[in-house]
Amino acid sequence: MSLQAGSYTHQEIMGQPQAWETTLQAAEQQIAPEDWLDKTSKLAYTLFVGCGSTYYLSLSIASLWRKLVGQPAWGLPASEVWLYPDYTLTTQAGDGLFIAVSRSGETTETLRALDIYQQRGSGSTLAVTCYADSSLARQAEHVWLARGAEEKSIAQTRSFTSMYLLLQVGAMLAAGRKDLLAQLRALPEQFVQLVGKYEVLVKGLAENPRFERFIFLGSGANYGLACEAMLKMKEMSLAPSEAFHFMEFRHGPKSVVAPGTLVVALPGEAACQWEAQVLSEVRALGASVLAIAENGKGVVADYMVELHSGLDELGRRRLAMPFLQLVAYYRSLYRGLDPDHPNHLDAVVRLE
Amino acid sequence: MSLQAGSYTHQEIMGQPQAWETTLQAAEQQIAPEDWLDKTSKLAYTLFVGCGSTYYLSLSIASLWRKLVGQPAWGLPASEVWLYPDYTLTTQAGDGLFIAVSRSGETTETLRALDIYQQRGSGSTLAVTCYADSSLARQAEHVWLARGAEEKSIAQTRSFTSMYLLLQVGAMLAAGRKDLLAQLRALPEQFVQLVGKYEVLVKGLAENPRFERFIFLGSGANYGLACEAMLKMKEMSLAPSEAFHFMEFRHGPKSVVAPGTLVVALPGEAACQWEAQVLSEVRALGASVLAIAENGKGVVADYMVELHSGLDELGRRRLAMPFLQLVAYYRSLYRGLDPDHPNHLDAVVRLE
CATH class of the missing domain: 3.40.50.10490 (Glucose-6-phosphate isomerase like protein; domain 1)
Incomplete structure (x- = not known):
């Protein structure tokens, strides 16, 4: 331990x-x-x-x-x-x-x-x-x-x-x-600035007793990152969490949205107009939205991490990860768990 | 309505x-x-x-x-x-x-x-x-x-x-x-026999108040079917439900297994030995298992739908679907919902 x-x-x-x-x-x-x-x-x-x-x-x-x-x-x-x-x-x-x-x-x-x-x-x-x-x-x-x-x-x-x-x-x-x-090469420095600016916001969301369920949305190359965020939340905090492609979320999974749902969104430049519409819909159903994006243009969210990196989407993508990791980490501590030692899991899965 | x-x-x-x-x-x-x-x-x-x-x-x-x-x-x-x-x-x-x-x-x-x-x-x-x-x-x-x-x-x-x-x-x-x-061509007749035999079992599981969370496991061509079962459960009954590839489930998602979890498994012939091991592990953590398989050979489950179709895996695969649909249908009725009209959803998603 x-x-x-x-x-x-x-x-x-x-x-x-x-x-x-x-x-x-x-x-x-x-x-x-x-x-x-x-x-x-x-x-x-x-x-x-x-x-x-x-x-x-x-x-x-x-x-x-x-x-x-x-x-x-x-x-x-x-x-x-x-x-x-x-x-x-x-x-x-x-x-x-x-x-x-x-x-x-x-x-x-x-x-x-x-x-x-x-x-x-x-x-x-x-x-x-x-x-x-x-x-x-x-x-x-x-x-x-x-x-x-x-x-x-x-x-x-x-x-x-x-x-x-x-x-x-x-x-x-x-x-x-x-x-x-x-x-x-610009990312390490940007990480330090952004975490300094937004860690308190993310910690507050993780410790908000109102949120019982976490949904991570991302499309294109952001889909895999949304899945990784879902896994972090499950592993560290045991909170119900799921990941979907933005538009896929409307084809059924949206049925479970309710107050108490925090939707964490990784909008992409190519489809921001459509993705913002999905976020408006889930907000109308009572969910809260945290968006992590280069800037808030066109996205209406309850909480926003604005990267303002000035970098191309192809390079800056990874900057969203620390916030996705921190929300799971703080949620775990808030629930009295040890993020270092998740439930039932081993560091390396070796099969006999 | x-x-x-x-x-x-x-x-x-x-x-x-x-x-x-x-x-x-x-x-x-x-x-x-x-x-x-x-x-x-x-x-x-x-x-x-x-x-x-x-x-x-x-x-x-x-x-x-x-x-x-x-x-x-x-x-x-x-x-x-x-x-x-x-x-x-x-x-x-x-x-x-x-x-x-x-x-x-x-x-x-x-x-x-x-x-x-x-x-x-x-x-x-x-x-x-x-x-x-x-x-x-x-x-x-x-x-x-x-x-x-x-x-x-x-x-x-x-x-x-x-x-x-x-x-x-x-x-x-x-x-x-x-x-x-x-x-x-053999499947319609087999459907009738199998539903006649197992509908009561599936209805009983859907109405069991002990189950709060449903996990669907399938690999190879069964993975998409496990995902569809997850979606049916969400759409009709709003119950927490997720789908995973069998072995992927051990790489993190397993952390959320607890008594009150029903794991619905679609084991495949190619990997039955390994998939059965995953099921033993989740049972040891307190979950219950419903397996839908050609026969129970090598699989230890709490509940079993045995197809005994005598058909090749390539042909019989679809026979699992009615049970996955029925468990969602009966869960929906049990919760006082209308399976015909899920929450927040439309039959056709048309965008303006």
Whole structure:
């Protein structure tokens, strides 16, 4: 046990600026831009594979990859690749790339999924992990390390955003967009300013006894981040929480909205008009809305985190994560739980 | 309003054997096996697109397509294709097929998604719907109709399973597996027998005040069905309900399991050993388990619907749906709601 409930988690959430800096340096040492561009330009498809947090990371990065690189890319749960390979993988013409993401590099399902892909011999493999000496790092052809992003807590926070950062760099370089890297360098400083400005707001929402149910909405590359926020809330605070694509929420799930629901929204630039309409509808049904966006233009919300980053959406996306992590962290403490040691969970899922 | 709460929904759930028979006849009239096999054998990829129930249908059928046909196939929310096309679609070499699924054929997002795909000019298009004179049927190049599957209720039941049936036929014929069609012909009769045998069990579970939270687990092609079951429960009964891939459930969401949780499991043949382990774990945490499976071999559950269909997994899958629909239907009545008219929802989502 940690000495004080949640002390590791808090340290890891707040340590993200440092982890991002060391990881960005590591990315520059580990990825040779020209080789990577050459290799990826020939790909027919890319698969991103993980479990839990790293599955949601995979969903978001695959979406970003489609947008930036314009090639087919999909995020998959490792267990589905392992246990249902014929329902999940297919024969595809051309070169493929299989990117396995695991904080520990020891998650059984991810190792087995990598086995399956290697047995089928359909392409090359890359491990993204925090540990150089892990089984995953040894088994994959190539390795990218998120340096300084290791964690003592069970719930992933800085490891999530740091492995995300590595793959953001990968997507930008595969798109020949070196110019975007400067945006990533601005994030550690912006993190410090934004958390300084908004931590009190987020803590207040987490400790508001009125909220019994949390809904996270995001579309495009924000959908995977909304899912990760849902998981953080479940893991740390055990609060009922769900994630949906913005417009999908109206096709049924909206039926459960009531006063006591906090909808946390990650609107995107492309569809802000439609997403704002969804938020107006849930507010009319009595829910409260927290929106995390570059600015409040066009969005009516009860609470707002305005990033004012001045950065492109492709670079700034990760800035929403600390607030999604903090709302779960403070909710956990408020409920008398220990965010470092969630209910029924282990840090690494190993199967016999 | 219907005369009696839920009378339309009940009629539609129980009318599935007739709807399946007329839809199967319609499939045989509408699909020329040799032409279809010839056309699909040249495809580089197939996309299945819908909203809410038909999005979940798309997830399941895409998985079945990968398994049967061995070609890349993906299920996508129509709104993501429409509002985030660059994050969702990519340039792919070769012929593509875009299958838009909508009960009414009037869902705005699905029509707009079809627009987007047609503007990009990347392949051919097929509408799957219950209405021949709908906008979707007019806009797509080809149409398959689920005849006799129209509904008066808001929540989709027989339309879901009938449109699913059409696409099962499509996947089987695209795989050159005409032999499997005989299995589909056996389902209406099996439905009658199974519902006769198990309706009381399912009604009892729905009316058990002990259950406050419902979790649906399924992997491979069962994942989309688990999602649809989650949606039925939300729409009709407003009960907290969530769906997960079996093994993903252990990576965090398991933290919320407690006595009062009913886990409804759709185990698959390929991974029954591992899935049974997940069920043992949630039972040890105090949850109850209802398993719906061909037989109880290897699965320890508190309640069991054994299909004993003697059919291949590829054909019998849809037999689980009536029980997933009935548990939501009876839960709704038990809570004094009207399953025909869920909270805050409309039968067709039209946007201005």
